[in-house]
Amino acid sequence: MGFKLDYLLSILPRLISAAAVNLRLAVIIMLLALVLGTALTIVRSRKIAAVNACIAVVISFVRGTPLLIQIFIAYYVLPAVGLDLSPEVAGVSAIAFNSMVFVSESMRGGLATIDAGQIEASTALGLPPHAIWLKVVLPQLFRRIVPVLINEATIVVKGTALLSVITVVDVLRTSQQIASSSYRPFETMIGSALVFLVINLAISLSGRLAERRFAAARA
Amino acid sequence: MSAVPVLRVSNLTKRFHGVTTLDQVYLDVHAGQIVALIGPSGCGKSTLLRCLTWLEQPDDGFIEVAGKPLGRELMPGGVVRRHSRRQIDALRPQVGIVFQQFHLWPHMTALENVVRPQTVVLGRSRDEATRRGAELLMRLGLADRMDRHPHALSGGQKQRVAIARALAMDPALMLFDEPTSALDPELVGEVLAVLRTLADIGMTMLVVTHEIGFAASLADRIAFMDRGRILEEGPARDILAAPKEPRLQSFLDLVRTDHRIVRTTANPTE
Ligand SMILES: Nc1ncnc2c1ncn2[C@@H]1O[C@H](COP(=O)(O)OP(=O)(O)OP(=O)(O)O)[C@@H](O)[C@H]1O
Numbered sequence: 001m002g003f004k005l006d007y008l009l010s011i012l013p014r015l016i017s018a019a020a021v022n023l024r025l026a027v028i029i030m031l032l033a034l035v036l037g038t039a040l041t042i043v044r045s046r047k048i049a050a051v052n053a054c055i056a057v058v059i060s061f062v063r064g065t066p067l068l069i070q071i072f073i074a075y076y077v078l079p080a081v082g083l084d085l086s087p088e089v090a091g092v093s094a095i096a097f098n099s100m101v102f103v104s105e106s107m108r109g110g111l112a113t114i115d116a117g118q119i120e121a122s123t124a125l126g127l128p129p130h131a132i133w134l135k136v137v138l139p140q141l142f143r144r145i146v147p148v149l150i151n152e153a154t155i156v157v158k159g160t161a162l163l164s165v166i167t168v169v170d171v172l173r174t175s176q177q178i179a180s181s182s183y184r185p186f187e188t189m190i191g192s193a194l195v196f197l198v199i200n201l202a203i204s205l206s207g208r209l210a211e212r213r214f215a216a217a218r219a
Numbered sequence: 220m221s222a223v224p225v226l227r228v229s230n231l232t233k234r235f236h237g238v239t240t241l242d243q244v245y246l247d248v249h250a251g252q253i254v255a256l257i258g259p260s261g262c263g264k265s266t267l268l269r270c271l272t273w274l275e276q277p278d279d280g281f282i283e284v285a286g287k288p289l290g291r292e293l294m295p296g297g298v299v300r301r302h303s304r305r306q307i308d309a310l311r312p313q314v315g316i317v318f319q320q321f322h323l324w325p326h327m328t329a330l331e332n333v334v335r336p337q338t339v340v341l342g343r344s345r346d347e348a349t350r351r352g353a354e355l356l357m358r359l360g361l362a363d364r365m366d367r368h369p370h371a372l373s374g375g376q377k378q379r380v381a382i383a384r385a386l387a388m389d390p391a392l393m394l395f396d397e398p399t400s401a402l403d404p405e406l407v408g409e410v411l412a413v414l415r416t417l418a419d420i421g422m423t424m425l426v427v428t429h430e431i432g433f434a435a436s437l438a439d440r441i442a443f444m445d446r447g448r449i450l451e452e453g454p455a456r457d458i459l460a461a462p463k464e465p466r467l468q469s470f471l472d473l474v475r476t477d478h479r480i481v482r483t484t485a486n487p488t489e
C-alpha cells in the first residue's frame with residue numbers, strides 16, 4: 001500500500017476542522033497556565049515556608065511524572081473523589097496544571113534577575129504591593145520569559161493530542177477514526193503530523209516576531 | 220524658622236543582627252534647609268536614609284515628616300502605635316529619595332518613569348501627570364530625552380530622571396544618597412548645579428556625601444555621623460572651620476589630605 005498524495009489532500013479538510021479543537025483547548029490551557037502560573041509565582045515570592053514546602057512537593061510530582069499519567073489521573077481518578085469532569089475539562093485541567101508549574105518556574109528564574117533596588121524605589125514612592133507587581137515586576141517578567149512561553153505553547157499544542165486517549169475528538173483521534181475505516185494509516189498520520197507542524201511553526205514564527213518587537217521597543 | 224520642622228528624627232535606633240547601626244539619632248531639618256550628612260564609610264548614613272522612607276524598620280525612635288508621624292507614633296499614655304503599610308504608603312510620597320544607583324524602571328521611558336507614580340499613587344489624571352512630568356524633565360534639561368528608555372541615558376541623565384520622578388510627587392523633603400558617587404568626577408559640578416536649582420525653588424534636602432567640598436558649597440548645615448550617632452550638627456561654615464568633636468576633626472583632616480577628593484571638589488567651589 002503506497003503513499004497517495006490525493007488521499008492525503010482529501011482528508012486534510014477534516015483534520016483541519018478537528019484542529020480547531022486542539023487550538024481552542026491550547027488557547028484555554030495557555031491562558032489558565034499564565035494566570036495560575038503568575039498567581040503561583042506571587043504566592044511563592046511571599047516565602048512562607050510551609051506553603052512553599054507544599055508547592056515544592058506538587059512541583060516535583062508534576063515535573064517527575066509523565067503528562068499522560070497526569071491526564072489519566074484527572075480523568076479516571078478524580079471522579080473517585082467526587083470530581084466528575086468531562087473529558088475536555090479533565091484534559092484541560094491536567095495540561096494547564098502541568099503548564100502552570102513550568103510558567104511559574106521560569107517566572108521565578110526571571111524574578112531573580114529583577115534588581116531589588118527597583119522594588120525599593122517603587123516602595124519609597126508609595127506604590128502599594130499590588131501596584132508594584134502589576135506596573136513594575138510583571139511587565140518586565142513577561143517580556144523576559146516570552147521565549148519560554150512560546151516554547152511552552154508549542155508543548156501545550158502537542159500535549160492536546162494526548163487528550164485523544166480520553167475520547168476528546170481532536171486531530172489525532174479524528175485521523176485514527178479515518179484510518180480505521182479507510183485502512184490508510186500512512187496518509188492519515190502524516191496528515192495529522194502536518195497539521196501540528198504547521199500550527200507550531202506559526203507559533204514559533206509569531207513568537208520570534210513578538211520578541212523582535214520587544215527588543216526594538218527597548219532599544 | 221517655622222515651628223514645625225519638615226523632618227524630625229528622635230532617638231532613632233536600628234540594629235542589624237544585634238549590631239547597633241543607628242544609635243539614638245536626633246536630627247531636625249527645617250523648611251528650605253539643605254543639610255549635608257557626612258561621616259566615614261559604614262557609619263550608618265545610608266541606613267538612616269532608608270529608615271526615613273521606612274525601607275528599613277527602625278527598632279526604636281520616631282520620625283515626623285511635616286509634623287506627621289511616619290511608621291509609628293507615640294499615643295497619649297506612652298503607648299507606641301505601629302502604622303499599617305497603607306498608612307506608611309500614604310506618607311511616603313512626602314519623602315523623595317534618590318538612590319546611589321537611581322533605580323529607574325527599565326521598561327518605561329524617562330517620561331513614563333515620572334508619570335506612572337503620579338497616576339498610580341496620587342491618582343492624578345494621565346494628562347495632568349504628563350504635563351507635570353514633562354515640565355520637570357524640561358526644567359532638568361531633559362527635554363530631548365523624555366522618550367528614551369533608561370538604558371539609553373547617561374548616568375547623569377538617569378539621575379535627573381530619578382530626581383524628577385521623586386519631585387513629581389511634590390515631596391516636602393528630598394533625600395540624596397551620595398549623589399556624586401556613581402558618576403564621573405567631572406560631573407560633580409553638574410550635580411551641584413541640579414541640586415542648586417532645587418534649592419532655588421525652596422526644596423528641603425538631606426544629602427549624604429563624603430565629598431567635603433561638595434558639602435561646603437551646597438549645604439546650609441552639616442551633620443557629622445560616626446558609628447551610628449550624629450556627633451555634631453550646625454551651620455556648614457562653623458562645622459568646617461571650627462569642628463569641636465575630635466572625631467570630626469580627624470575625619471576632616473583625613474578627607475582634606477586625600478588628594479583625589481581635593482581634586483574632584485575643586486570644580487564645585489570654583
Ligand atoms: N541589611 C543589612 N544587614 C546587615 N547589616 C547592614 C545592613 N545594611 C547595613 N548594614 C550595616 O550597617 C552599617 C552601616 O551601613 P550604611 O550602608 O548605612 O553605611 P554608610 O554610612 O552609608 O556607608 P558608605 O559611606 O560606605 O555608604 C554597616 O556596617 C553595614 O554593614
Ligand SMILES: [Mg+2]
Pocket residue numbers: 264265266396
Ligand atoms: Mg552609604
